[in-house]
Amino acid sequence: MLSENDYKKLSAPGSVALVGVTSRVGKGSNNPLEVLLEWGYQGKIYPVNPKGGSILGHRAYTSVLDIPEVPDSAVICAPRDAVPKLFSDCAAKGIKLVSITAQGFFDGDDKGILMQEEILNIASERGIRILGPNTLGVVNNLDGYCTSFMRFINPTSAVGILCQSGVFVVGASQICTGIGLLIDTGNTSDIEFSDLLGHFARDPRLKVINMHMESLRNGQKFMRAARDAAALKPVVIFKTGSSPAGSVAASSHTGSLAGEDKVFDTAFKQCGLLRVGDTEELNDLNKIFSTFNGINGNRVGVISISGGAAIMAVDACSRYGLELATLSKPTMDLMGEMFPEWAHCGNPVDMWPASMFHGYHYTYSRILNALLADPQVDSVICITCSFLEKERDFLDATEIIRDAAAANPGKPIVAWTYGGRFEEYAREFEKENNVVYYYSLDRAARALSGLYKYHHLIKKKDIQPVSLPANPGQVIVEKILAGKTGNLAQTDAFRILESYGIPVARWEMAENIDEAVSHAEKIGYPVSIKVSSPDIIHKSDAGGVRLNIGGAQQLKDAYQEMLQDINNKRPGAKIDGMVIQEYLRGGTELLLGCKKDSQFGPVLAFGAGGVFTEIFKDISLRIPPLSREEIIEMIEETKVSQILAGARGAQKANIEVLINCLISLSQLVLANPSISEMDINPILAYPDRVVALDARIALESSH
Structure with a gap:
């Protein structure tokens, strides 16, 4: 730093x-x-x-x-x-x-x-x-210092901005609601985001940090700084170059290659950063984080002049994981007194029937203050209507909403109006800096969700990585890897897994048919037979797998057929021999893997395994080292986790054993940086154990 x-x-x-x-x-x-x-x-x-x-x-x-x-x-x-x-x-x-x-x-x-x-x-x-x-340098509204050679509209805000493009300097008034302190790192030849994040996070004048990232040079260094910053205040990141074409453009612009977008997504999530897809969402989050210091929960109260608009708000809340608050008895009793007998009382509140008896402004004020006082409501969405002619606008509730917010400062209020004069309404609502106005209910709900996610799912979460002890199997692994490059033989891959305590189905290596029969009798039928070749990655595609072989003659026939198939489909491939392995039935096919990323280093993968892995794409990623809680989250993110938990009558898998395998895999790839790729696919999960059936390990060209 x-x-x-x-x-x-x-x-x-x-x-x-x-x-x-x-x-x-x-x-x-x-x-x-x-x-x-x-x-x-x-x-x-x-x-x-x-x-x-x-x-x-x-x-x-x-x-x-x-x-x-x-x-x-x-x-x-x-x-x-x-x-x-x-x-x-x-x-x-x-x-x-x-x-x-x-x-x-x-x-x-x-x-x-x-x-x-x-x-x-x-x-x-x-x-x-x-x-x-x-x-474009430094733009510091807080201390009156600017090194940019360009003039631009420059309102002051509580937003700190770290960026890699001048568009955020010149366009900050519309992109980021203004600038408190901005530093453009340019092509980051030396000073980079990780050098600056801690200083922004400790500055009490800044309430939220924005980051515009095109590329990154040192992913692990960035993650350490980002974790520390996110523990102190919200960090909202806008990463461009997510498309293949955008990635090329990002590389050209900054002189650094952009990594795979899914890996960046994983890194941001692990660090507790809020990623946005566009500058509109960035701006929306800036407004809510700059206005409110927290939120008690995700239970939302909705008050509206229109029943249809109220339903729109409920749908928006549902889309972003917000719950509709169940109102307390005092709140329900108040509404029961104000509403006619035929009108529905509850949340969302369509207050128009009550306003016909008690007047619009009185009704809005009483119900809004009741919602804000209700301990079962954590935030409120206020919906009003406006006329184009201000002198006729008897439905203007901005002053009522601002006064209620001032009297109840602990609860966030977001507002939306329909009808017209939106810019004017936005200025009126936000005059006292205690209400945030949005131009759609979807944006209002999305911003409330971001506020909740940060204060309850990120800030309260321990996102510091764990320190893993050395695995005693490392000595064996170092001997296996010594002097090797490229794809390892499958037998070496199996030995590496076994050295780190990852179970492998019983196996033997056969260099001819007689050895194959001898090994099969030792293991016990049924068996499977798989080609061992550094030139063949996907064995099934090359005809290099036969399963459920029940006897010696069937094994001999399968051995010959495989050699012929491989010669036809992959002529010239180097064949080390055939792996004879016990054939296992049942279990849930999973994938455990790793790929070395140019920015972040080893990236672990977990998900549904088998021959359809690349079709289903049910995969979760994490960057080690990982805590036990992060591994559990990694598993639960996938659809296959529902099967592991016993969905639709499936046998429950032993999750503890699976967690231990992922910990061992994390140890393995961190201790051996020469490993560039690894696939354990499939690894079968049973109620009492997990067992790997196949594995591929690739090393960097030199190490």
């Missing part, structure tokens, strides 16, 4: 050098000095321009070396080819924090890549931290 001193120099320095700043001013000049002065920056500013002279009343130094003191920070705002020399000057001056705005380094051509490597080498030697290149 960035040190406290370096973070201060980056986000709110006492002095800054603008290195390579233009002498042009006015419209189209893109002069960061103009922006900094407009912001009322109180620190010392040192413009550096080779022509010298004066810029906007500030002396311009011809070189950073001529500045009379060592500035806290330097912003190099010159074209790409001038940057290496200017950076060397900053290093010689002793400046320890440098931002680089120019594009075309790792995100550009070969020349740019070499330039960035040169800069990073100097930085490493001199202990300099770098923001960028390709960054």
Whole structure:
């Protein structure tokens, strides 16, 4: 993480050098000095321009070396080819924090890549931290500091933003409800999200952290920082590059490859981050997190002038996992007094029948305050109607709702209106910062759900990883792996599993028919026979599997048929022999696996196994190390977990044994980074045990 001193120099320095700043001013000049002065920056500013002279009343130094003191920070705002020399000057001056705005380094051509490597080498030697290149820098409304050369609408908010694109700088007013503190990391040559998250999380002026991520260099480092940050305040992340085309674009833009989106999804979930699919959802969550400090539960009360709108709200709540509150007796008694006998009383509350007897404003106020006072209601959705002509709008309930919110500050209120003048209503509702207005009931329910998820499913959850002890089987595994690359023989894969305590169905390796018959008699019929070949991954597709063989002659015939099938389907494949294995009936076919991700390292997979694994795609992912609770969640996420639990009369599986297998698998892949892929498929789950029938392990090309 960035040190406290370096973070201060980056986000709110006492002095800054603008290195390579233009002498042009006015419209189209893109002069960061103009922006900094407009912001009322109180620190010392040192413009550096080779022509010298004066810029906007500030002396311009011809070189950073001529500045009379060592500035806290330097912003190099010159074209790409001038940057290496200017950076060397900053290093010689002793400046320890440098931002680089120019594009075309790792995100550009070969020349740019070499330039960035040169800069990073100097930085490493001199202990300099770098923001960028390709960054719009820092926008700090909280301390009056901005290094962007662009002017933009800039309302202040309690939102902290970490991003990898200028769109979040210029568009923050509509994307993120404004900026409290924003840092654009650019192509993250040095300073990255994990360096900054902790500082944002500990800043009491920020209520929510936004992240815009295109790519990532060090997944494990990011996860450690993200876990710590999410424990302190909500972190909402918008990850782009989720489509294949978007992934390529993200790579080009930041100079770093984007990983598989499902793995990113898994990492975010494990860290307690709230992922959004678009900037609209990002904005909606910002509003609710900036307004409310918590929520007691997910029980929602709905008050509406329209029965149809009330039903729409109920449907929206159901979509996002919110429950309709069961109202307490005092609340029901109050409504019983106010409603006519023929009207339905309950939640959602269609208050129109009562308003015909007691007046609209009186009825709305009494019922809303009753809902807010009800201990069985955790939040309220308020629905009102508006007319286009304000002078005729006798249904305006904004003041009633704001007053009720002020009198009951512990419960979130979200509002929606239909009819017209939505922008005006939004401003009126949010004037006192105690009610949040949304432009649809779906968005209102989604935001309430996000508030609930963070405070009850994330913040209260222990999301710190466990430390796993060494497995005693590691000594054997190291001997098996020594000197090997590529696909391991199946016999080696079986021995590795057995070394780590993962049961494998009894097996023997046969190099000819006679050995096959001998091994089968030793194991006991029925048996299965499977080809062992580093060149054949999917044995069934190559004709390399025969099951339920009941005797010696059947085994001999199967052996010959398999050799012929494999020769036809996979000519030239290297065959080490045939694995003779006990044939097991029943059980639930599962898959346990692992794939090494370029950003996050080993990623475990669990789900439905067998030959249809890739068709059903019933798979759950996790990044180890894992706690026992995370493994249970991993299992329960899948549909096959219902079968393991005994659905439709199925035999219940021994979940404890399965959990232990996943723990062992986690130990195995963490202790052996040369493993690039592993499939245990199928592994059969029984009421008393689990047994692996097949396994494939692939190693990196060199280790």
